[in-house]
Amino acid sequence: MPPMSPRLEPGILRIAYKLLVNDRPKFVALLVGITFAVFLMIEMTSLFAGILLRSSSTVINIGSSIWVMDPAVQTVANTIPLPNYVLDEVRSIPGVKYAVPLYSGSALLKLRDGTYQAANVVGLDDTSLVGSPQMVSGNIQDIFAENAFIAVEDSEFYKLGNPHIGTEFELNDHRGRIVALARVASSSLFGVPTLYTTYYRALQYIPNTRFTISYVLVEPKTAADVNTIKARVAADGYLALTRDEFMSKISRFYMYQTGIGTNMLLMTLISFIVGLSISGQTFYTFILENIDRFGALKAIGAKSHELVSMILFQATFVALTGYGFGVGLCALIIWLARAHLPDYAAIITFPNLGLAFAMVVVIAASSSYFGVRRVLVIEPFDIFRG
Amino acid sequence: MAVRAIEAVGINKWFGESEPRTHAVKDVNFEANFGEIVYVVGPSGSGKTTMLSMISGILRPNSGTVKIEGTEIWNMSADALADFRLHKIGFVFQDYHLFPRLTTAENVAIPLVLQRRDWDESLAEARRDLEVVGLRDRAQLPPVKLSGGEQQRVAIARAIISRPDIMIFDEPTASLDGETGRNIVQFVREHLLSDKRCIVIVTHDSRIYEFADRILRMEDGRMTGVERSQLNAQ
Numbered sequence: 001m002p003p004m005s006p007r008l009e010p011g012i013l014r015i016a017y018k019l020l021v022n023d024r025p026k027f028v029a030l031l032v033g034i035t036f037a038v039f040l041m042i043e044m045t046s047l048f049a050g051i052l053l054r055s056s057s058t059v060i061n062i063g064s065s066i067w068v069m070d071p072a073v074q075t076v077a078n079t080i081p082l083p084n085y086v087l088d089e090v091r092s093i094p095g096v097k098y099a100v101p102l103y104s105g106s107a108l109l110k111l112r113d114g115t116y117q118a119a120n121v122v123g124l125d126d127t128s129l130v131g132s133p134q135m136v137s138g139n140i141q142d143i144f145a146e147n148a149f150i151a152v153e154d155s156e157f158y159k160l161g162n163p164h165i166g167t168e169f170e171l172n173d174h175r176g177r178i179v180a181l182a183r184v185a186s187s188s189l190f191g192v193p194t195l196y197t198t199y200y201r202a203l204q205y206i207p208n209t210r211f212t213i214s215y216v217l218v219e220p221k222t223a224a225d226v227n228t229i230k231a232r233v234a235a236d237g238y239l240a241l242t243r244d245e246f247m248s249k250i251s252r253f254y255m256y257q258t259g260i261g262t263n264m265l266l267m268t269l270i271s272f273i274v275g276l277s278i279s280g281q282t283f284y285t286f287i288l289e290n291i292d293r294f295g296a297l298k299a300i301g302a303k304s305h306e307l308v309s310m311i312l313f314q315a316t317f318v319a320l321t322g323y324g325f326g327v328g329l330c331a332l333i334i335w336l337a338r339a340h341l342p343d344y345a346a347i348i349t350f351p352n353l354g355l356a357f358a359m360v361v362v363i364a365a366s367s368s369y370f371g372v373r374r375v376l377v378i379e380p381f382d383i384f385r386g
Numbered sequence: 387m388a389v390r391a392i393e394a395v396g397i398n399k400w401f402g403e404s405e406p407r408t409h410a411v412k413d414v415n416f417e418a419n420f421g422e423i424v425y426v427v428g429p430s431g432s433g434k435t436t437m438l439s440m441i442s443g444i445l446r447p448n449s450g451t452v453k454i455e456g457t458e459i460w461n462m463s464a465d466a467l468a469d470f471r472l473h474k475i476g477f478v479f480q481d482y483h484l485f486p487r488l489t490t491a492e493n494v495a496i497p498l499v500l501q502r503r504d505w506d507e508s509l510a511e512a513r514r515d516l517e518v519v520g521l522r523d524r525a526q527l528p529p530v531k532l533s534g535g536e537q538q539r540v541a542i543a544r545a546i547i548s549r550p551d552i553m554i555f556d557e558p559t560a561s562l563d564g565e566t567g568r569n570i571v572q573f574v575r576e577h578l579l580s581d582k583r584c585i586v587i588v589t590h591d592s593r594i595y596e597f598a599d600r601i602l603r604m605e606d607g608r609m610t611g612v613e614r615s616q617l618n619a620q
């Protein structure tokens with residue numbers, strides 16, 4: 001461990017640093033404790049963030065500003081079809097620039113090699129193609145060709161047998177043909193590949209209920225129109241949500257209505273407790289072992305606030321170093337996992353990092369709190385007397 | 387009359403909240419002047435360390451007053467008193483209380499570091515005083531690699547490094563052989579004592595009596611009198 005900028009720091013902190021770092025076994029135990037707590041915590045919350053993001057992948061990929069749906073919709077995948085008049089109603093609201101239908105449903109494909117594969121089919125409005133993905137090869141206009149489907153090159157693409165333009169398959173006894181390949185911002189959580197086609201072809205090829213519109217995608221004229229649109233839709237008994245509102249509704253569903261959220265929360269709490277107890281204990285033992293030397297410093301003439309700053313410095317130093325290692329380890333593991341598992345959903349977000357940092361601060365603060373309390377009550381006379 | 391280095395009047399110390407309490411120091415008057423080395427001798431448990439702690443600003447007496455260089459030390463705030471100790475007094479504790487994770491030189495440098503002196507300068511002075519106590523080649527070792535006697539010399543080097551006006555040594559030669567103990571106290575007498583300094587040494591060690599200006603005796607918490615007094619014999 002190289003000494004840190006030896007010139008600038010006050011000698012007292014330099015002594016504190018040496019006391020800490022030269023006690024190898026304790027220093028390593030402290031670092032390991034904090035590193036693992038941070039690692040577990042960031043890993044858990046990143047996985048969760050990845051899952052939440054993917055659960056909203058359709059919302060992200062279609063990119064509409066406002067989504068109109070049945071109020072009972074919980075996640076983007078479980079659609080509740082809307083009657084056609086809703087589309088007309090929405091179109092008649094002043095402040096609506098345009099409103100188009102979106103179809104989203106699942107279908108069973110029979111691939112060329114005879115295997116079956118479930119897929120998510122997105123039907124885009126025939127006249128506007130609102131929500132169309134970014135083309136990788138082929139032309140978006142080919143979506144109007146006979147039996148045309150566009151395959152998405154996401155992490156599930158291989159499940160379609162890595163098709164190319166011209167690859168054919170069967171969809172509910174209809175012939176389907178890949179006419180283009182596209183890319184989207186976010187892969188889906190559900191492990192099935194996605195095909196884009198037109199709204200009407202989707203209705204023709206996939207058996208349907210009486211109502212067929214999954215969502216009405218709305219673009220307001222100005223941002224100020226959003227609230228009017230929401231109110232008018234609500235008056236008709238439906239729900240209009242902005243993209244962010246829809247995504248947080250979906251997130252809340254996964255967080256609170258499924259086991260995922262509670263389990264993640266529990267794991268995060270456990271990593272916090274493990275980190276706190278390992279590091280807190282070790283740090284307190286470290287202070288206790290040095291207690292008579294802190295007392296000697298006090299007798300020689302160190303002031304209480306100097307002893308406190310030594311302890312805070314030590315705690316902060318371990319905490320920040322452990323935090324750095326923890327974040328690094330987590331980034332490494334996620335990177336490795338992504339390289340080997342295409343479906344691995346984990347993203348390190350700033351809130352994840354912030355939460356782990358807050359946890360490290362709590363660990364450092366509570367460990368030093370007990371250390372400080374102990375050091376402040378040392379009687380130098382007890383040291384003097386031996 | 388010139389101001390005294392240390393002047394304690396009627397100091398008492400009890401230990402324990404309830405009876406039977408230990409009355410460790412009983413109505414002791416103590417004074418020491420600049421330019422002299424005062425020894426305090428007496429059997430173990432007679433209150434020497436307790437008395438020393440009270441006259442050096444480490445242990446608050448239950449009653450009585452202590453003046454150092456004319457300043458009433460027990461009226462000061464804790465921080466002011468800490469600063470006073472740091473700049474005026476050098477200590478050798480009965481146990482040496484060296485930091486095992488620091489080198490010997492770093493241990494010796496601690497008072498200078500606490501005085502916020504430059505790190506490298508402090509270490510250079512530490513090495514100088516390690517040479518004084520005969521441990522120059524041990525500067526980079528951790529204290530645990532040193533014998534008991536060597537550690538005691540490190541503690542002495544730490545006490546004298548800031549050249550304080552007042553030096554308080556509690557049994558500084560207890561684990562030294564006669565020759566080394568004599569050499570160190572002789573060094574203290576010849577090189578550190580001046581008419582601006584005062585040294586108080588608690589000891590059992592009659593081999594170093596010859597370096598004392600006055601020897602006081604404590605017994606059962608009381609200062610029982612003067613064992614031996616000599617006018618500054620140099």
Ligand SMILES: Nc1ncnc2c1ncn2[C@@H]1O[C@H](COP(=O)(O)OP(=O)(O)O)[C@@H](O)[C@H]1O
Pocket residue numbers: 385401402408410428429430431432433434435436437
């Ligand atoms: N912190 C304490 N609590 C209770 N008794 C104490 C404490 N410190 C010292 N004593 C008692 O005070 C008496 C004097 O102790 P001390 O000053 O250490 O003697 P000496 O240094 O002469 O050996 C002893 O009886 C000792 O047991």
Ligand SMILES: [Mg+2]
Pocket residue numbers: 434435436480556
């Ligand atoms: Mg004693």
